[in-house]
Amino acid sequence: MNKNKNKNKNKITKALILGLGLSFATTSFTAFAANVPEGTKLAAKQELVRGNGNEVASLDPHKTEGVPESHVIRDLLEGLVNQDADGNTIPGVAERWETPDNKTFTFYLRQDAKWSNGDPVTADDFVYSFQRVVDPATASPYSWFLEMTSMTNAADIIAGKKDKSTLGVKAIDTHTFQVHLEHAAPYFVMMMGHTTVKPVHKATVEKFGDKWTKPENFVGNGAFVLNNWVVNERIEMVPNKFYWDNAKTVLTKVTFLPIENQVAEMNRFLSGELDFTYEVSNEHFRRLKKDHPESLQIKGSLCTYYYNFNTHKKPFDDVRVRKAISYAIDRNIVTDALLGQGQKPAYFLTPEIIAGFSPELPAYGKMTQNERNTTAKKLLAEAGYNKSNPLKFSLLYNTSENHKKLAVAIASMWKKTLGVEVTLENQEWKTYLETKKQGNFEASRAGWCGDYNEPSTFTSLMEGSNTTGGIHYQSAAYDELIKRGIEATSAEERTQLYYAQEAQLAKDMPIAPIYQYVQTRLVNPHVGGYAANNAEDKLYSKDMYIIAE
Incomplete structure (x- = not known):
């Protein structure tokens, strides 16, 4: 794990050097596409089938917030920058960029970038799209992302x-796009790889409204174009003949299958229906490791699994209850016995694999589990809960066998240690997201994966105006630390403020961090170009191909 962590830090340092376009240099790159090694024999049929977990809530990049949506949108739309197989920031629509001060960024767009209907991709497309994200009428669940950049x-x-x-934002000319920030952000270019800042085709959106993402209406600028979408069954796409680098796209068809049940997904992979899965069933991991080691792919991931408390509702409006419930989770049992794939116990929201993040463990993280349990009992008793008045609450999770089994196990820990009575409630992905947004929950399963490799992609999640996570916390002290972090003038000052933000979360406990992810999935060895070293799990189908067996 430490080796991978250091390797990742070196890669992100390289990305910063290349991607930030410091005042003394203009960044320039050669084209990037699938790199098929010399001598590789390609299969006659170049069609890829990917498991994608849940049915996507939307394919509008400005109205999504989940990982399943991002996997699909990444193939259909291209932003200013992409990532390579190792997670380095590389050109997308912008072939180069520069900044004199890390506050004003100028992106020079490709002359040959086109939409799937043949229209040129212009700077005005990015102006329109960025404005659409922050427009209250759009109701983008990720509008806060642009606020976190400190965009003017x-x-x-x-x-x-x-x-x-x-x-x-402004269009200097047809192919020059400029962004102004209120505060310097040396990692800003990395942030431009996120789903929310991908462009949309103005004429199409304005003509069809919310129906613009239907296959018959869809216009995108990515390597693939939407061909068929059967809700809860499949999303199919074919190469975009107008994509600037289409000549290097090998696959002729890509299919995403929404399979929530990990065992069902595994069985479909083993029967040859899938080329790679979204994830792996926890209880089958050891058998798969023994019987199918050639297909098992495990990599570090910029993701944290946690339980989110609604601090505006009883019983979690009491910090003593929040701490008791968090402390009583035996994270080592979760990572070693229930999961056992290399996950690490989490006591921070920010995973330690993130570049430049090495905080001191909070006090409860240094305790033994017996000490945490003893403290949890004391806190719960102080809050007025005991055998005659047991704590009762509901725990929401999105439909998934892995989430269910973990919730059952943790609820058992709470029952045994604290006498807590928990009602488990599951909802399908789209409903689950809306329920959380509306605050109609007491406690909820959650997971967060970094949008770029820098601590603020995690700590900003709990900022008060952030509708994804912070709205159910809302701490003036925490928000002030976030503000100071954005305004920090040095990397050292910013890093210390990240540590202070995590310390405030440990004090207030609006969430219970549980474990730091690894990304585990089954990948057929005939899939070439799979990005096994990309810590953000950004997998571009344009870079993949099928090897002849």
Whole structure:
């Protein structure tokens, strides 16, 4: 794990050197596409079938917030930058970029970038798309992402105080796009690889409204174009003949299958229906490791699994209850016995694999589990709960056998240690997201995967105006630390503020971090170009191909 961590840090350092376009240099790259090794014999049929967990909530990049959606959108739409197989930031629509001060960024777009209907991709497309994200009328669940960049006027536009036209973006000319920030952000270019800042085709969106993502209406600028979408069954796409690098795309068809049950997904993989899975069933991991080692892929991941408390509702409006429930989770049993794939116990929201993140464990992380349990009992008793008045609450999770089994096991820990009575409630992905957004829950399963390799991609999640996570916490002290982090003028100052933010979370306990992920899936050895070293799990189908068996 430490070796992979250091390797990742070296890669991200390289990405920063290449991607930030410091004042003394302009960054320039050669084209990037699938690299088929010389001598590789390609299969006659170049069709890839990918497991994708849940049915996507939407294919509109400005109205999504989940990982399943991002996997699909990454193939259909291309932003300013992409990532290579090792997670380095590389050109997308922007072939180069520069900045004099890490506050003003100028992106030079490819002359040959086109939409799937043949229209050129222009700087105006990015102006329109960025403004659409912050426009309150769009109701983007990720509008906060642009606010976190400190993009000029983003916060006021989202709050309805200023018009979207005042956002700090402009088209210098047809192929030159410029962004202005209120505070320096040396990692800004890395942030531009996120789903939310991918462009949409203005004429198509305005003509069809919410129906623009239907296959018959869809216009994108990615390597693939939407061909068929049968809800809860499959999403199919074919190469975009107008994509600037289409000549190097090997696959002729890509299919995403929404399979929530990991055992069913595993069986379909083993029968040859899938080329790779979304994840792996926990209880079958050891057998798969023994019987199918050639197909098992495990890599470190910029993701944390946690339980989210609604601090505005009883019983979790009491910090003593939140701490008791968190402390009584035996994280070592979760990672070693229930999962056993290399996951690490989590006492922070930010995973330690993230570049430049090495905080001191909070006090409860240094305790033995017996000490945590003893403290949890004391806290719960102080809050007024005991055998005659047991704590009762519901735990929400999105439909998944892995989430269910973990919830059952942790509920058993709470029952045994604290006498807590937990009702488990599952909902399908789209409903689960809406329930969380509306705050109609007491405690909820959650997971967060970094949008870029820097601590703020995690710590900003709990900022008060963040509708994804922070809205159910809302701490003035925490929000002030976030503000100071954004305004920090040095990397050292910013890092210390990240540690302070994590310390505030440990004090307030709005979430119970449980474990740091690894990404485990089954991948058929005939899949070439699979990005096994990309810690953010950004898998571009354009870089893959099928090897002849």
